[in-house]
Amino acid sequence: MNDRRDIKVVVNGRHIFESVEPRLLLSDFLRQTLGLTGTHVGCEHGVCGACTILFDGHATRSCLMFAVQAHGHAIETIEGLAESGAIHELQQAFMKHHALQCGFCTPGMLVVAYDLLKFSPMLSSHAIREGMSAALCRCTGYWNILKAVEEVANLPERRAAADERPPEIGARPI
Amino acid sequence: MLAENNGEARILAGGQSLVPMLNFRVARFKCLIDINKIDELAYIRDQGDELRIGALTRYRTIENSPLVAAHAPLLAEVTKWVGHLPIRTRGTIGGSLAHADPAGEYAAALLAMDVDVVLQNRKATRVLKIADFIHGMFTTALEPDELLVEVRIPCAKRSQVFAFDEFARRPGDLAIMGIAVRLDVEDKTINSARVVALGCENGARRIVEAEAVLIGQACDADQIEKAARATENVPAHSDIHATAALRKHLAVVLSRRALTKAMASHRGRVT
Numbered sequence: 001m002n003d004r005r006d007i008k009v010v011v012n013g014r015h016i017f018e019s020v021e022p023r024l025l026l027s028d029f030l031r032q033t034l035g036l037t038g039t040h041v042g043c044e045h046g047v048c049g050a051c052t053i054l055f056d057g058h059a060t061r062s063c064l065m066f067a068v069q070a071h072g073h074a075i076e077t078i079e080g081l082a083e084s085g086a087i088h089e090l091q092q093a094f095m096k097h098h099a100l101q102c103g104f105c106t107p108g109m110l111v112v113a114y115d116l117l118k119f120s121p122m123l124s125s126h127a128i129r130e131g132m133s134a135a136l137c138r139c140t141g142y143w144n145i146l147k148a149v150e151e152v153a154n155l156p157e158r159r160a161a162a163d164e165r166p167p168e169i170g171a172r173p174i
Numbered sequence: 175m176l177a178e179n180n181g182e183a184r185i186l187a188g189g190q191s192l193v194p195m196l197n198f199r200v201a202r203f204k205c206l207i208d209i210n211k212i213d214e215l216a217y218i219r220d221q222g223d224e225l226r227i228g229a230l231t232r233y234r235t236i237e238n239s240p241l242v243a244a245h246a247p248l249l250a251e252v253t254k255w256v257g258h259l260p261i262r263t264r265g266t267i268g269g270s271l272a273h274a275d276p277a278g279e280y281a282a283a284l285l286a287m288d289v290d291v292v293l294q295n296r297k298a299t300r301v302l303k304i305a306d307f308i309h310g311m312f313t314t315a316l317e318p319d320e321l322l323v324e325v326r327i328p329c330a331k332r333s334q335v336f337a338f339d340e341f342a343r344r345p346g347d348l349a350i351m352g353i354a355v356r357l358d359v360e361d362k363t364i365n366s367a368r369v370v371a372l373g374c375e376n377g378a379r380r381i382v383e384a385e386a387v388l389i390g391q392a393c394d395a396d397q398i399e400k401a402a403r404a405t406e407n408v409p410a411h412s413d414i415h416a417t418a419a420l421r422k423h424l425a426v427v428l429s430r431r432a433l434t435k436a437m438a439s440h441r442g443r444v445t
Contacts, residue, residue: 025197045194052260058234059260064193069210112259133346134258 007071012080029067038078049135059115078107093148101139181318187269229268248336252283258346276377286354292324337435351424402430
């Protein structure tokens with residue numbers, strides 16, 4: 001298919017109008033068309049998590065979507081989250097705990113961690129491990145990554161806010 | 175569009191299985207029909223005796239739905255085992271069933287719950303039992319011009335208990351073997367049982383040998399052991415992930431765990 005489609009997307013708060021081939025992956029659109037190379041492409045089949053972005057506020061694999069599907073939606077990439085300060089605490093904790101080695105997986109790790117912490121107020125260590133398994137680190141630096149995320153999850157102000165919110169739905173045993 | 179393309183078009187739902195296949199070029203289609211903008215296909219409705227879930231409802235919505243937690247506890251539990259968080263953001267119940275991956279958790283859980291699926295083409299709607307819908311590995315009863323539009327789940331009764339367990343190398347990875355269980359227990363006697371395995375040859379299947387061991391019997395540890403043992407002849411295959419022998423072994427271990435969990439939740443209710 002050589003025809004192109006006009007799409008309108010909000011990326012990191014900016015309104016973008018572009019004409020794209022229907023077959024173009026969202027990850028390639030972000031990196032190649034928009035030059036937002038903070039979103040990394042690792043496996044291109046949804047396993048590694050390096051390309052994870054926020055799609056309408058939720059962590060999503062950008063390599064498993066087409067750019068045309070983003071028409072009318074809002075996307076936040078690692079660039080946007082860093083500039084807005086949304087992941088400031090996570091970035092600080094990653095630095096403090098040396099939670100990155102080569103850095104390739106880091107953008108995906110941060111986006112996954114951000115989503116985890118934003119929507120699940122009371123996170124056990126187990127829940128953090130399980131949630132962070134959504135991204136692979138080829139340097140196998142998981143231990144420090146988990147330490148960093150756990151530190152942010154346990155910040156006093158987060159704990160206080162969590163107490164006011166209802167517990168996770170579906171957490172009860174069956 | 176489906177009808178016009180004569181079998182050469184494919185529905186794109188969450189795309190969490192389909193897009194990897196396209197990226198790898200193991201599948202090519204003349205036409206992809208994106209249904210993601212059809213909001214009318216994303217809903218969870220309480221109909222009194224059943225829950226109706228639109229095909230485009232995403233795992234994450236199901237995972238966090240109070241309706242699902244109250245009326246389909248097995249679905250709520252099993253959803254936590256599906257993929258990783260970003261996969262659950264996007265993947266859908268209809269896509270999971272239509273794709274019919276033999277390692278898919280939903281097929282096994284929905285088989286244990288004995289759900290109906292609703293298929294629709296331009297002219298008609300038909301309702302099939304899930305057992306008649308899934309034919310085998312990546313094959314279903316869907317005709318080329320049909321769309322899976324809804325899943326109907328009978329609401330859990332007070333006498334029913336459920337459990338699920340699976341084994342994967344890493345949580346969230348494709349399961350090597352999994353077991354879903356539904357028991358109807360009254361006065362400490364098991365009136366009906368469903369034991370369903372995923373990850374076996376040709377995908378999810380009931381293990382009727384194990385069910386037969388349980389029906390009409392007391393719900394105790396001896397019976398669990400006998401039923402678990404009865405799963406060891408489940409038709410399993412060897413591949414790069416696991417040998418057939420390991421899969422059969424896992425079927426026994428996971429059945430034991432799932433049945434124990436189900437019975438514990440029954441005892442929890444009685445006392």
